[in-house]
Amino acid sequence: METKKVFLSQREIPRRWYNIAADMPNPVQPPLHPGTGQPIGPDDLAAIFPMNLIAQEVSTDRWIDIPEEVLEKLLIWRPTPLTRAYQLEKYLGTPAKIYFKDESVSPAGSHKPNTALAQAYYNKVFGVKRITTETGAGQWGSSLALACHLFGLELKVYMVRISFEQKPYRKSLMRTWGAECVPSPSPDTSFGRKILAENPDTPGSLGIAISEAIEDTLTSKDTRYSLGSVLNHVMLHQTIIGLEALKQFELVGDYPDIVIGCVGGGSNFSGLSFPFVRDKIYGKELRIIAVEPAACPTLTKGSFLYDFGDTAETTPLLPMHTLGHSFIPRPFHAGGLRYHGMAPLVCQLFLDNLIEAQTYNQLQTYEAGIAFARSEGIVPAPETSHAIAAVIYEALKCKEEGVSRTILFNLSGHGLLDLSGYESFLDGKLTDYEMPEEEVREALKKLEGYPKPRR
Amino acid sequence: METKKVFLSQREIPRRWYNIAADMPNPVQPPLHPGTGQPIGPDDLAAIFPMNLIAQEVSTDRWIDIPEEVLEKLLIWRPTPLTRAYQLEKYLGTPAKIYFKDESVSPAGSHKPNTALAQAYYNKVFGVKRITTETGAGQWGSSLALACHLFGLELKVYMVRISFEQKPYRKSLMRTWGAECVPSPSPDTSFGRKILAENPDTPGSLGIAISEAIEDTLTSKDTRYSLGSVLNHVMLHQTIIGLEALKQFELVGDYPDIVIGCVGGGSNFSGLSFPFVRDKIYGKELRIIAVEPAACPTLTKGSFLYDFGDTAETTPLLPMHTLGHSFIPRPFHAGGLRYHGMAPLVCQLFLDNLIEAQTYNQLQTYEAGIAFARSEGIVPAPETSHAIAAVIYEALKCKEEGVSRTILFNLSGHGLLDLSGYESFLDGKLTDYEMPEEEVREALKKLEGYPKPRR
Numbered sequence: 001m002e003t004k005k006v007f008l009s010q011r012e013i014p015r016r017w018y019n020i021a022a023d024m025p026n027p028v029q030p031p032l033h034p035g036t037g038q039p040i041g042p043d044d045l046a047a048i049f050p051m052n053l054i055a056q057e058v059s060t061d062r063w064i065d066i067p068e069e070v071l072e073k074l075l076i077w078r079p080t081p082l083t084r085a086y087q088l089e090k091y092l093g094t095p096a097k098i099y100f101k102d103e104s105v106s107p108a109g110s111h112k113p114n115t116a117l118a119q120a121y122y123n124k125v126f127g128v129k130r131i132t133t134e135t136g137a138g139q140w141g142s143s144l145a146l147a148c149h150l151f152g153l154e155l156k157v158y159m160v161r162i163s164f165e166q167k168p169y170r171k172s173l174m175r176t177w178g179a180e181c182v183p184s185p186s187p188d189t190s191f192g193r194k195i196l197a198e199n200p201d202t203p204g205s206l207g208i209a210i211s212e213a214i215e216d217t218l219t220s221k222d223t224r225y226s227l228g229s230v231l232n233h234v235m236l237h238q239t240i241i242g243l244e245a246l247k248q249f250e251l252v253g254d255y256p257d258i259v260i261g262c263v264g265g266g267s268n269f270s271g272l273s274f275p276f277v278r279d280k281i282y283g284k285e286l287r288i289i290a291v292e293p294a295a296c297p298t299l300t301k302g303s304f305l306y307d308f309g310d311t312a313e314t315t316p317l318l319p320m321h322t323l324g325h326s327f328i329p330r331p332f333h334a335g336g337l338r339y340h341g342m343a344p345l346v347c348q349l350f351l352d353n354l355i356e357a358q359t360y361n362q363l364q365t366y367e368a369g370i371a372f373a374r375s376e377g378i379v380p381a382p383e384t385s386h387a388i389a390a391v392i393y394e395a396l397k398c399k400e401e402g403v404s405r406t407i408l409f410n411l412s413g414h415g416l417l418d419l420s421g422y423e424s425f426l427d428g429k430l431t432d433y434e435m436p437e438e439e440v441r442e443a444l445k446k447l448e449g450y451p452k453p454r455r
Numbered sequence: 456m457e458t459k460k461v462f463l464s465q466r467e468i469p470r471r472w473y474n475i476a477a478d479m480p481n482p483v484q485p486p487l488h489p490g491t492g493q494p495i496g497p498d499d500l501a502a503i504f505p506m507n508l509i510a511q512e513v514s515t516d517r518w519i520d521i522p523e524e525v526l527e528k529l530l531i532w533r534p535t536p537l538t539r540a541y542q543l544e545k546y547l548g549t550p551a552k553i554y555f556k557d558e559s560v561s562p563a564g565s566h567k568p569n570t571a572l573a574q575a576y577y578n579k580v581f582g583v584k585r586i587t588t589e590t591g592a593g594q595w596g597s598s599l600a601l602a603c604h605l606f607g608l609e610l611k612v613y614m615v616r617i618s619f620e621q622k623p624y625r626k627s628l629m630r631t632w633g634a635e636c637v638p639s640p641s642p643d644t645s646f647g648r649k650i651l652a653e654n655p656d657t658p659g660s661l662g663i664a665i666s667e668a669i670e671d672t673l674t675s676k677d678t679r680y681s682l683g684s685v686l687n688h689v690m691l692h693q694t695i696i697g698l699e700a701l702k703q704f705e706l707v708g709d710y711p712d713i714v715i716g717c718v719g720g721g722s723n724f725s726g727l728s729f730p731f732v733r734d735k736i737y738g739k740e741l742r743i744i745a746v747e748p749a750a751c752p753t754l755t756k757g758s759f760l761y762d763f764g765d766t767a768e769t770t771p772l773l774p775m776h777t778l779g780h781s782f783i784p785r786p787f788h789a790g791g792l793r794y795h796g797m798a799p800l801v802c803q804l805f806l807d808n809l810i811e812a813q814t815y816n817q818l819q820t821y822e823a824g825i826a827f828a829r830s831e832g833i834v835p836a837p838e839t840s841h842a843i844a845a846v847i848y849e850a851l852k853c854k855e856e857g858v859s860r861t862i863l864f865n866l867s868g869h870g871l872l873d874l875s876g877y878e879s880f881l882d883g884k885l886t887d888y889e890m891p892e893e894e895v896r897e898a899l900k901k902l903e904g905y906p907k908p909r910r
Contacts, residue, residue, distance in 0.1 A: 003465040007464060071456050072456055087605075106832075169874045171878075373631050377601055416564065
C-alpha cells in the first residue's frame with residue numbers, strides 16, 4: 001500500500017506569504033490613472049480599498065507575515081493535502097509522477113477563501129464595516145461571504161443575473177453564510193437602474209456588476225470594495241498554496257519538473273507557482289505552465305497593453321495581456337476563466353520567459369475532467385479541468401518519450417456545484433469554440449491608442 | 456494559534472474493521488424467512504448478495520482485515536481529520552470541548568463511500584460483474600457509482616422519481632462516475648411497469664425502488680444487489696471512522712464524554728460510535744446518543760419487532776425498532792433519515808442501554824446547521840444537522856451546569872448538494888412536523904401479528 005496523500009500538521013502551516021515582487025528580474029509596471037495617464041499613487045485607490053491592502057499591493061518586501069487572526073481561520077481547512085494521483089498515472093500508463101495540491105477541501109470548495117479571509121481581516125482592522133463585490137459564477141462571492149461572516153463584516157454581492165438565475169445553489173450558499181446577494185443589474189444603484197431602464201431583460205455582465213459594486217462602495221458609509229483575482233495582493237495571499245507544496249515535496253523527497261495551473265485572472269496559478277518561480281529565478285530548472293481556454297486566450301493571443309480591468313472603464317489602467325475590456329467571451333462552462341485580462345504579475349513573468357502558456361478546447365477539458373473523476377474520485381471544477389488537460393498532455397508526452405517527470409498541478413476547486421456542465425457534456429451537447437484569428441484582431445483593434453507599458 | 460485539526464498520516468490508517476458482534480452483551484437476533492418464520496441461513500441470501508459479504512454479515516470475529524485493494528482506494532480521502540470546533544464553542548459560550556470527525560471530505564461528500572468501496576470489492580472478487588441498487592436523495596447511489604467505477608463494475612441505480620427530478624445534480628454525479636441512473640418506477644422491470652400502468656404520475660418511493668433493484672438482480676446475469684445501510688456488514692465497514700477517531704483522541708490526549716451521530720438506517724452513527732460502545736461495554740463511562748428526526752422517530756417511538764426492510768415486502772424480516780414498513784414519513788429535507796426501521800445492531804444496543812436516543816424537529820436542525828456553517832465554515836448536510844442540534848443542546852447544558860465535557864460528533868456529510876433546503880429555511884418556508892401519538896399508534900397497529908424477537 002503506497003501512501004497517496006501528504007498531510008502537514010497544522011503547526012507546519014506557513015506563517016508568511018511570499019511576495020514575488022522582491023525577486024522578479026523586471027518589476028511590474030505601475031497602474032495608470034485613466035484621466036491623466038500618470039502612474040497612480042496609493043491615495044487614488046483609497047476610496048475603494050483600505051490603505052493596509054493598498055500597502056500590500058505596492059510592497060516589495062519578500063515575506064509578509066500572515067496575521068494570527070487570519071491563520072486561525074485558515075486552519076478551518078489548511079494545510080491542504082498534496083496528493084499523488086496514482087490512479088490517473090495508471091489510467092494513462094505514464095511513467096510520469098503526477099501530484100496535485102487539493103484546494104477543493106475548503107468549505108467553499110476552492111482556493112478563493114485564501115484571499116477572502118485576508119481581505120476581510122484587513123478591511124476589518126482598517127475600520128471598514130461593510131464590503132461590496134461582484135461575482136460571476138459565484139465562487140468568489142460565496143468565499144467572501146464566508147470570510148466576511150467570520151470577521152463580522154456585512155457583505156453585499158452583485159451577481160451577474162444570468163448566473164443568479166442559473167446557479168441558485170451558489171446564491172443559497174452566500175445566504176447561508178449571511179451575505180446579501182442580488183442579481184445585477186439591480187435597482188439598488190443608479191448604474192443598475194439605468195441599464196434596467198434601457199434593457200429590462202439584460203442577462204447582466206461582470207462589467208456591469210463591478211460598476212454596481214464600486215458605485216455602492218463610493219456612495220455608502222464605512223464600505224470598501226473587494227476583488228478576488230488580478231491584483232498583486234490577491235496573488236500574494238494565494239502563495240500559501242505553493243509554500244505548503246514546497247514543504248510537502250521536501251517530506252516526500254521529490255521536486256516538480258513541471259508546475260501547472262489554469263488561469264482566468266491568475267490567482268490559483270500564481271498561488272501555487274510563484275514559490276516555484278522563485279526557485280527558477282535562482283537557477284532551478286523547471287517548466288511552469290499557465291493554461292487558458294481556447295475561447296478566451298488572453299496570454300497566448302492577447303496584446304500586452306494598459307487596459308481597464310472592467311467593462312465599464314471605472315478601474316485604473318493595468319499593464320496586462322488583454323483581449324480588450326469590451327471583449328465578451330462566448331459562453332462556456334468554466335465561468336472563472338472568462339476574463340479579458342490577466343494578473344499583471346503573471347503577464348510580466350510570461351514576458352520574461354519564466355512561465356509559458358497553453359490553451360485547450362472545452363471538450364478536451366471535459367474529457368480530462370471525466371478521466372480524473374473516474375480515476376481519482378474527485379470531480380474537478382470546469383476551470384480546474386483545463387489544468388488537468390495540460391497534465392494529461394504532458395504525462396502522455398512522458399510516455400511517448402519514455403521519460404519520467406514529476407508533474408504538479410493545482411486542483412483549484414471541485415465541481416459539485418457545476419454538475420450541469422458535466423451533464424451537458426455526457427449528453428453530447430457541449431461544443432468547442434476556438435477564438436478565430438480575425439476575431440482576435442478585431443478585439444485588439446479596439447485597443448489602438450491605449451498606452452504600451454515598458455517591457 | 457491553537458491547532459484545530461488532527462490529521463493521521465496515511466500509514467496510520469486502521470487495517471482492520473471492528474465487529475461489535477464479538478463484544479455485545481446480547482447478540483442480535485437472526486433475520487427470519489417471511490414465508491416460514493424460521494431463521495434464514497446464508498443460502499437464502501445468496502441470490503441477492505455475494506457469499507463473502509454474507510459471511511461478514513453473520514461473522515462474530517472481533518477484527519476483520521481490510522483488504523489491501525480497499526485500503527488503497529480508501530486513501531483517496533482517508534484518514535479524515537478530527538477537528539476541534541473552537542468557533543462553535545465560542546459562539547455558544549460553552550465550557551464544553553466539541554470535536555467532529557469530518558466525513559464530508561470524501562469525493563461524494565459523505566461517509567457512504569466507506570462501505571460502497573468494500574461492497575464493490577467483495578462483489579468483484581466473488582465474480583459479480585454488475586450491481587443494482589436503489590437511492591433516495593442520491594447520496595448512496597453516487598457513492599456506489601464511484602466505488603463500482605473504481606473496481607470496474609457496472610452499476611444501475613433506481614432513483615426515486617421525485618428525487619430524480621428535484622435533485623438533478625446527484626444524478627449527474629452518478630453519470631459522471633459512469634453509472635446508469637433511471638427514475639423509479641421505471642419501464643425496465645415488470646414491477647416498475649405495473650406501477651406505471653396503475654399510476655403514471657407516481658412520485659415513486661424507496662420501497663418501489665428497492666423492489667425494482669432486487670427484481671433486476673434476480674433476473675440478470677452476474678448481478679447482485681447492494682444496500683447502503685441497516686445490515687451488519689455495512690455497520691462493520693463504517694467502523695473505520697471510530698477507529699481513526701480513537702487514534703486521534705490519543706494524539707490529543709483527550710477522550711469523549713459524549714458521542715453523537717444522526718440515525719436513519721444507522722450507518723454513520725454506528726461507524727463512529729461502535730468502537731466507543733466497546734469501551735463502554737468494558738467499563739468506560741460515556742454517553743452515546745443516536746439522534747433522529749421528530750417526523751420519523753423510529754427508536755424513540757417505534758416498536759421492537761420483526762419487520763420487513765422494504766415497503767414491497769421482498770426482504771427477510773429484520774429484528775428492529777420500526778414504525779412499520781408501510782409508514783411513509785412526511786417529506787422533510789433530511790432524506791437520508793426517512794427510513795421506517797433501524798439497523799438491528801443499533802436496536803440491540805439501544806435495548807441494552809448502551810446507547811440512548813434523542814429527537815429534534817426540522818427547524819431546530821436548520822438553526823443548528825446555520826450556526827455551524829457560520830462558525831465552522833462547513834455547510835452540513837441536513838441529516839448531519841440533527842447531530843449538531845444534539846451537540847448544541849448538550850453543550851448548552853454544560854454551560855448551564857458550569858461543567859466542561861468533551862463532545863464528539865460525526866459530520867457525516869456536507870450540504871453543498873442540499874442547498875435548496877437552506878434556501879427554504881432562510882425564506883421562512885420550512886415547517887416542523889412532530890409525528891403525533893395517534894399517528895404512531897395507527898402505524899404500529901399495522902404491525903400486529905408480526906413476530907416479536909427475544910429481548
